[in-house]
Amino acid sequence: MKLFPSIMASFALLASAASAEESVKVRYAAAIEIRDLEEGKEYLTNRNYVLKKVPKELASMRFTVLPGNEHKDLQATIPKGVTVYLGLDSENKAPDAAAIRRYSAAMEKDGWSYSCKIPVTDKRMKFIRVLKKEFTETTTIDLKGVGFIGSVLISPRIEIKGR
Numbered sequence: 320m321k322l323f324p325s326i327m328a329s330f331a332l333l334a335s336a337a338s339a340e341e342s343v344k345v346r347y348a349a350a351i352e353i354r355d356l357e358e359g360k361e362y363l364t365n366r367n368y369v370l371k372k373v374p375k376e377l378a379s380m381r382f383t384v385l386p387g388n389e390h391k392d393l394q395a396t397i398p399k400g401v402t403v404y405l406g407l408d409s410e411n412k413a414p415d416a417a418a419i420r421r422y423s424a425a426m427e428k429d430g431w432s433y434s435c436k437i438p439v440t441d442k443r444m445k446f447i448r449v450l451k452k453e454f455t456e457t458t459t460i461d462l463k464g465v466g467f468i469g470s471v472l473i474s475p476r477i478e479i480k481g482r
Contacts, residue, residue, distance in 0.1 A: 322337065340476070341401065341476065342398075342404060342474075342476040342477060342479075343395055343396065343397050343398070343401065343433055343472065343474045343476065343477045344395065344396040344477075344478055344479075345383055345393060345394065345395045345478070346393070346395075346479075346480040347385060347393050347475060347479075348391045348392070349385070349389055349391055350364055350385075350386060351364075351383055351384065351385055351393075352364060352383070352384040353381050353382070353383060353384070353477050353478070354381065354382060354384050355374055355380075355381055356370070356378075356380040356382045356473060357370070357373060358372055358373055360404055360430070360469060361384070361385065362382070362406075362439065362468065362471065363385065363386060363387040363437070363468060364384055364385060364386045364387075365386040366387045366478040367403065368385055368387075368440050368444075369439065369440050370438070370439055370447075371437075371438035371439060371440060372437070372438050373437060374414065374435040374436075374449075376434060376435055377404065377435070377449070379475065380404070380473050380474060380475055381474060381475065382406065382472065382473045382474075382477070383471055383472045383473075383477065384463075384471075385464075385468070385471070387447065387467050387468060387469075388467050389464065390464040390465070390469065391464045392461050392463055392470075393415075393461075393462045393470050393472060394459065394460070394461050394462070394480075395459070395460055395462065396457070396458070396459045396480065397454045397456045397457065397458050397459075397474075398454070398457050399454060399455065400454070400455070400470060401453070401454055401474065402407045402452065402453040402454075402474075403452060403454065403472060404434055404449050404450065404451045404470065404472075404473035405416075405431060405449065405450045405451070405452075405462065405470060405471070405472060406437065406447040406448070406449050406470070406471030407419060407422070407423055407447065407448050407449075407450065407465070407466060407468070407470065407471070408444060408466025408467050409436070409444050409446045409447060409448050410454050411457065415465065415466060418465050418466070419465050419466045422463055422465045423448070423450070426450055426452070430436060431450040432450060432451060432452070433436055433448075433450060434449045434450060434451040436449065437449060441467075443467075444467060444468070447468065447471065449473065
C-alpha cells in the first residue's frame, strides 16, 4: 500500500513532463517564423531591430517572429501543463498605447501575470513587456495583434500549424 502513492506521484510527474514536451501550435494570417530567443536576434520579419538581453527566465525558449505593424491576430493551441509567455509592445511613444494598455489589462484579468522585460534596439519601444500563464488544460486561444510588434508567443517548443 505504501508504494501506491509514490507510483501515482511518478505517473503524475511523467504526465507533466510529457505535456511539457508537446509543442505549442501557432497559426497566423501572414508570414511567421519561429526563432530561438537569444541576444542579437531580430524580433520582426520586416525590420532590423534586435533583442539586447534575454532574461534568464526565458533562456532556451523559442518565439514567434511576425511582421511589424501588421496588427493581425495569432491563434495558439497550448498543451495542458505548459507555461507560455506573451511579449507585447512596451507602449513607449506608440500611437496605439491605450489599446496596448487595455489589452494587457484584459490579459491580466484572464490569468496572465507580469514576468519580465526584454530590452530591444528600437529606441521608440525600448523593451518588450512579457506576461506569462500556465495552462491547466489544452487550450486554443486567439491573441490580438496590438501595438507595433503584435503578440509574440514565447515557449520552449513552438511549431507552425498552417494558415
